[in-house]
Amino acid sequence: MNFSPLPLLLLVVVLALNPFKGLAQEIIGTAGRSDTVANVIVDFTIGEIMTQTFSNSTNILTQGIHQPVFQIVAIDEELSIIPSFTIYPNPTPDRLHFSFAEGESIEFRVLLLSLQGQLLASHSFQGKGSLSLATWSEGVYLIQVDIPSLQHLLSYKIIKSH
Numbered sequence: 001m002n003f004s005p006l007p008l009l010l011l012v013v014v015l016a017l018n019p020f021k022g023l024a025q026e027i028i029g030t031a032g033r034s035d036t037v038a039n040v041i042v043d044f045t046i047g048e049i050m051t052q053t054f055s056n057s058t059n060i061l062t063q064g065i066h067q068p069v070f071q072i073v074a075i076d077e078e079l080s081i082i083p084s085f086t087i088y089p090n091p092t093p094d095r096l097h098f099s100f101a102e103g104e105s106i107e108f109r110v111l112l113l114s115l116q117g118q119l120l121a122s123h124s125f126q127g128k129g130s131l132s133l134a135t136w137s138e139g140v141y142l143i144q145v146d147i148p149s150l151q152h153l154l155s156y157k158i159i160k161s162h
Contacts, residue, residue, distance in 0.1 A: 082152055085145060091159035092133060098145070099128035106147060113142040133160045 084101035100106055105127040112121040112131065120141070123131060133141075138160055145154040 082147070082150060082154075085154060087143065087145075087156055087158070090156075091161040093161050094134050095130050095132055096143070096158060097128070097130045098125060106149060109146040109148070111144040111146065112136075113144060115140055115142065117142075136160050138162050 083104045083106065086097075086099050086101070088097050090096070098108070098110060100108075107124065107126050109122060109124045110129070110131060111119060112133075113119055120136070121131070123129065141158050141160060143156040143158050145156070146152075147154070
């Protein structure tokens with residue numbers, strides 16, 4: 001019987017080098033950006049972790065490396081308080097009504113869009129209002145409600161019936 005040590009040697013080399021693969025600096029994804037402000041170029045990649053920060057009176061410099069393991073520890077979000085907003089009736093043959101709960105007098109703008117994103121109509125209201133869809137054909141439309149004072153944009157899908 002003729003035994004060749006080459007396959008065994010190849011297996012040992014592959015297994016021996018495999019742990020070193022995890023020690024390399026890696027990028028989780030391709031998301032990132034490059035910005036230039038006042039002749040300073042800043043490049044970053046999603047997945048970078050901070051290792052050291054330097055600062056003076058006008059600049060902050062943070063150096064980092066790419067993390068090889070993706071792990072979310074915690075996400076803290078500040079929840080803004082958006083008053084209840086109602087659109088009715090849906091589907092509608094004619095008029096669409098908009099209102100905030102409890103008579104809130106908040107300024108808002110309603111954008112009527114086609115499903116392709118084409119702006120069909122735009123109207124501003126205070127607290128409540130209505131929009132006639134009588135001239136529009138049957139179908140599905142998008143409504144975006146822009147609330148500038150709350151820096152919020154609401155999106156709805158509506159159906160224009162006959």
